[in-house]
Amino acid sequence: MTATPQxxxxxxxxxxxxxxxxQKRIARxxxxxxxxxxxxxxxxxxxxLFLAFLLVVMIGNGAKGFVTTEATLTxxxxxxxxxxxxxxxxxxxxxxTMASIDVRRIFDQAVQxxxxxxxxxxxxxxxxxxxxxxxxxxxxxxxxxxSFWLPTSxxxxxxxxxRSTPEAERDYAALTKAGEVRQSFNMQFLTGSDGTDPARVxxxxxxxxSLITMVVTLFLAFPxxxxxxxxxxxxxxxxxxxxxxxxxxxxxxxxxxxxxxxxGLAVFLQFLSMPRSAALVGGLTLALMTMPVIVIAAxxxxxxVPPSIREAAMGVGASPIQVVFHHVLPLxxxxxxxxxIIGMARALGETAPxxxxxxxxxxxxxxxxxxxxxxxxxxxxxxxxxxxxRGFVEKTSAAIIVLLVFLLTMNAIAVYLRNRxxxxx
Amino acid sequence: MLDNLASATTKPKMSARDVRVFYGPKEAIKGVSIDxxxxxxxxFIGPSGCGKSTFLRTLNRMNDTIPIARVEGDITLDGExxxxxxxxxxxxxxxxxxxxxxxxxxxxxIYDNVAYGPRIHGLAPNKAELDQIVENSLVRAGLWNExxxxxxxxxxxxxxxxxxxLCIARAIAVDPEVILMDExxxxxxxxxxxxxxxxxxELRGRYAIVIxxxxxxxxxxxxxxxAFFHLGTMVEYGDTSDIFTNPREERTRDYITGRxx
Ligand SMILES: Nc1ncnc2c1ncn2[C@@H]1O[C@H](COP(=O)(O)OP(=O)(O)O)[C@@H](O)[C@H]1O
Ligand SMILES: [Mg+2]
Numbered sequence: 001m002t003a004t005p006q007x008x009x010x011x012x013x014x015x016x017x018x019x020x021x022x023q024k025r026i027a028r029x030x031x032x033x034x035x036x037x038x039x040x041x042x043x044x045x046x047x048x049l050f051l052a053f054l055l056v057v058m059i060g061n062g063a064k065g066f067v068t069t070e071a072t073l074t075x076x077x078x079x080x081x082x083x084x085x086x087x088x089x090x091x092x093x094x095x096x097t098m099a100s101i102d103v104r105r106i107f108d109q110a111v112q113x114x115x116x117x118x119x120x121x122x123x124x125x126x127x128x129x130x131x132x133x134x135x136x137x138x139x140x141x142x143x144x145x146x147s148f149w150l151p152t153s154x155x156x157x158x159x160x161x162x163r164s165t166p167e168a169e170r171d172y173a174a175l176t177k178a179g180e181v182r183q184s185f186n187m188q189f190l191t192g193s194d195g196t197d198p199a200r201v202x203x204x205x206x207x208x209x210s211l212i213t214m215v216v217t218l219f220l221a222f223p224x225x226x227x228x229x230x231x232x233x234x235x236x237x238x239x240x241x242x243x244x245x246x247x248x249x250x251x252x253x254x255x256x257x258x259x260x261x262x263x264g265l266a267v268f269l270q271f272l273s274m275p276r277s278a279a280l281v282g283g284l285t286l287a288l289m290t291m292p293v294i295v296i297a298a299x300x301x302x303x304x305v306p307p308s309i310r311e312a313a314m315g316v317g318a319s320p321i322q323v324v325f326h327h328v329l330p331l332x333x334x335x336x337x338x339x340x341i342i343g344m345a346r347a348l349g350e351t352a353p354x355x356x357x358x359x360x361x362x363x364x365x366x367x368x369x370x371x372x373x374x375x376x377x378x379x380x381x382x383x384x385x386x387x388x389x390r391g392f393v394e395k396t397s398a399a400i401i402v403l404l405v406f407l408l409t410m411n412a413i414a415v416y417l418r419n420r421x422x423x424x425x
Numbered sequence: 426m427l428d429n430l431a432s433a434t435t436k437p438k439m440s441a442r443d444v445r446v447f448y449g450p451k452e453a454i455k456g457v458s459i460d461x462x463x464x465x466x467x468x469f470i471g472p473s474g475c476g477k478s479t480f481l482r483t484l485n486r487m488n489d490t491i492p493i494a495r496v497e498g499d500i501t502l503d504g505e506x507x508x509x510x511x512x513x514x515x516x517x518x519x520x521x522x523x524x525x526x527x528x529x530x531x532x533x534x535i536y537d538n539v540a541y542g543p544r545i546h547g548l549a550p551n552k553a554e555l556d557q558i559v560e561n562s563l564v565r566a567g568l569w570n571e572x573x574x575x576x577x578x579x580x581x582x583x584x585x586x587x588x589x590x591l592c593i594a595r596a597i598a599v600d601p602e603v604i605l606m607d608e609x610x611x612x613x614x615x616x617x618x619x620x621x622x623x624x625x626x627e628l629r630g631r632y633a634i635v636i637x638x639x640x641x642x643x644x645x646x647x648x649x650x651x652a653f654f655h656l657g658t659m660v661e662y663g664d665t666s667d668i669f670t671n672p673r674e675e676r677t678r679d680y681i682t683g684r685x686x
Contacts, residue, residue, distance in 0.1 A: 237492075238492070308529035309529060309531065309532075311487070311490075311523075311525060312525065312531060313541075314490065314518060315487070315518060315522065315524075315525070315596070316518065316519065316522065316541060316542035316545075316596065316599055317515045317516065317518040317599060318515070318541075318545055319515045326541075326545075327531065
């Protein structure tokens with residue numbers, strides 16, 4: 001503290017800023033800068049290239065999955081049904097009518113009449129249900145002779161899009177020539193569920209399964225993760241025990257996901273006897289996996305809140321809980337949301353742990369609740385990619401597109417929310 | 426040193442007796458006794474690290490937030506021990522407000538900054554009264570004319586000096602009895618500093634004010650009483666004019682004449 005005379009500095013040498021050595025050093029520095037910039041640019045270009053490649057391949061293959069091939073079938077309905085009236089096809093008489101007229105038989109007869117004895121090979125085995133649906137949707141059709149567009153067999157569908165068996169190629173050529181075939185948007189793919197006929201499968205069942213699972217995961221992992229982080233940061237005493245908890249949480253975030261599947265299997269299915277294949281169990285399992293990621297992100301976000309803000313709040317008499325909820329959390333929310341986005345995106349794409357708890361159920365109806373048998377998008381993709389029928393290839397790609405769109409939508413919502421919460425300093 | 430304690434004609438607002446503060450095993454305040462009354466602004470001066478902030482923070486129990494800090498001795502507010510279990514620390518901090526070294530407004534609007542304290546303590550039953558409290562506080566902090574047209578702007582968008590006056594407005598909005606200021610001008614330019622000093626003059630009498638400063642001219646300008654701290658002890662406490670012109674202690678004289686610090 002007391003001033004002492006400074007030891008005199010050694011006689012200083014004049015720096016030669018314009019000398020050769022100095023100029024060379026400057027040139028080297030600029031070269032290094034240019035090199036670094038170039039490397040960075042190359043890295044960005046390479047990753048953009050990969051991304052573009054992925055998108056082009058996926059969309060190229062998957063787009064066909066959203067298109068279906070249909071052939072026309074003309075039916076004289078008054079003759080075939082015995083002149084039923086349209087209101088017989090509306091509730092409440094619908095069920096009784098359907099029992100009395102056999103749509104399947106009407107379909108078979110019409111096919112035989114129009115396409116010959118083995119004309120059935122042109123159509124999907126479930127094409128008659130499409131006919132029934134169209135009738136129910138528009139009962140007035142029973143009044144006259146109508147041309148229906150009904151899905152073709154998957155062989156002809158593939159002949160229309162790509163290549164298929166020689167017979168199918170021939171059939172397709174014949175149909176095209178007669179103008180009896182067309183391609184249209186495949187609503188069934190967006191509204192249906194899994195099935196055995198690739199031309200008729202849909203993604204809605206898996207999409208709904210993913211949605212329910214994600215909701216369970218979010219509603220469990222987010223509050224529990226944030227509260228755990230708040231407790232650890234704000235309230236927990238710093239001792240051996242809390243150190244141990246901290247280490248465990250960090251390790252948990254790095255545990256391979258399949259282990260969480262085994263944990264879910266042991267705890268939820270075997271110990272707690274929850275239903276197999278249910279979105280509830282899938283959500284719980286993924287929540288276990290997502291929670292540590294959220295805890296870590298939330299703790300870092302809470303740590304990053306400047307202490308001066310806490311002091312300011314305490315200085316006017318805010319209680320600890322008010323400090324946390326009025327000041328710390330609002331400032332930490334953007335960081336917490338970033339961690340949540342990462343955790344949820346990972347959970348959405350997870351397959352292995354869900355296979356362990358049986359979420360590979362072959363379900364032809366979408367799940368209606370938390371405990372219905374369900375599957376999720378990545379598992380559906382995995383299952384379809386494993387099918388021998390070539391028709392599933394495009395469905396696999398189409399399902400991947402749906403998964404990516406889901407992911408992007410989820411992230412876009414989260415980023416929007418995060419920006420709304422962001423406090424401008 | 427103790428002569429000054431009893432000589433006050435009125436009862437002291439706050440008084441400390443033999444206060445010791447430990448950070449772990451290290452004793453940062455080694456037995457300080459002082460009385461603070463309503464009529465005088467008290468300045469704490471002393472070299473950095475001597476414990477001015479530490480002692481100041483014992484007066485509203487801000488040290489509670491440091492896990493390793495431990496306080497011994499008695500500190501009373503209106504005769505009531507603030508470290509007793511019957512004292513509610515949340516209420517204490519409303520009664521003994523604090524202004525920090527670096528301006529620290531909340532990243533909220535100017536209005537919300539000032540309204541925060543009254544809101545959490547339920548001081549205003551309706552919006553109109555809250556508006557009135559906010560206006561009065563900003564007027565008293567000398568900021569009203571500068572911000573009255575932009576109360577919804579962010580408090581952090583103000584200049585440093587305005588931010589510090591906003592922090593003072595925020596502190597006085599909960600109607601405290603004592604205001605503690607820890608080097609409130611050290612991050613401000615001379616003009617902003619002059620405004621704060623002027624403000625301290627105006628607040629004197631309504632609140633008991635304690636200000637830590639490393640600037641001796643400032644201590645001389647704003648305070649009526651000065652306490653000189655050194656290495657965790659309070660060396661001398663008396664009228665500011667006496668401390669600066671006629672200190673009793675050698676160490677005080679050395680510090681004031683710039684021999685160290
Ligand atoms: N949170 C803390 N933990 C440990 N030691 C501290 C802490 N705060 C202050 N100290 C120590 O207490 C002493 C007094 O510090 P402080 O009160 O900040 O001094 P001043 O405000 O007079 O500069 C210093 O030696 C400092 O290192
Ligand atoms: Mg200090």
